[in-house]
Amino acid sequence: MLLPxxxxxxxxxxxxxxxxxxxxxxxxxxxxxxxxxxxxxxxIKEVLKEFFEYMRDHFRDExxxxxxxxxxxxxxxxxxxxxxxxxxxKCVKEVHSANDLKEKIGVIAKEWLLQHILKEDMLIRKYxxxxxxxxxxxxxxxxxxxxxxxCKNKIHEVPLEIHTKIQHExxxxxxxxxxxxxxxxx
Numbered sequence: 001m002l003l004p005x006x007x008x009x010x011x012x013x014x015x016x017x018x019x020x021x022x023x024x025x026x027x028x029x030x031x032x033x034x035x036x037x038x039x040x041x042x043x044i045k046e047v048l049k050e051f052f053e054y055m056r057d058h059f060r061d062e063x064x065x066x067x068x069x070x071x072x073x074x075x076x077x078x079x080x081x082x083x084x085x086x087x088x089x090k091c092v093k094e095v096h097s098a099n100d101l102k103e104k105i106g107v108i109a110k111e112w113l114l115q116h117i118l119k120e121d122m123l124i125r126k127y128x129x130x131x132x133x134x135x136x137x138x139x140x141x142x143x144x145x146x147x148x149x150x151c152k153n154k155i156h157e158v159p160l161e162i163h164t165k166i167q168h169e170x171x172x173x174x175x176x177x178x179x180x181x182x183x184x185x186x
Contacts, residue, residue: 010117012125017065020058021117027051028114031105044101048092051108056085062121071127075143075160080120147182149175156182
């Protein structure tokens with residue numbers, strides 16, 4: 001069974017990310033084809049190295065893109081990326097033979113990366129296409145922190161990214177109504 005090939009329906013409507021996804025599909029296909037062919041351990045390691053390095057760079061670029069569009073499930077998506085990297089590294093370290101490595105490569109290519117693109121990354125596209133849909137369906141992923149200002153009974157729900165900037169980078173956010181600095185509610 002072969003892996004799916006890139007289709008326009010997998011687009012997240014960002015040329016750079018789509019180009020990287022296409023390259024990842026190609027690398028996944030290249031890796032997956034090794035499963036049923038006679039290849040050396042060095043050839044497998046070379047493909048894995050290329051795959052891993054490209055995937056890591058792509059995740060960084062994709063996270064920067066999500067920041068630029070204000071993607072509300074950024075932190076959850078980053079966790080998925082980190083888990084894929086951890087699983088990938090662990091998987092490669094645990095191989096004992098070329099056959100074992102070939103088997104792992106199929107799992108890496110099919111289950112982790114492509115499933116991530118076809119499921120998780122498609123939420124980015126939906127968010128860009130229909131922010132209301134995304135906010136409704138992704139709000140459960142977004143950790144919020146209560147902040148107050150001088151407005152009576154007003155609570156500002158601040159996402160983790162802004163909360164972190166306020167707490168660790170001394171960033172100041174001001175209420176658009178009372179013009180006072182937001183303070184963490186205790």
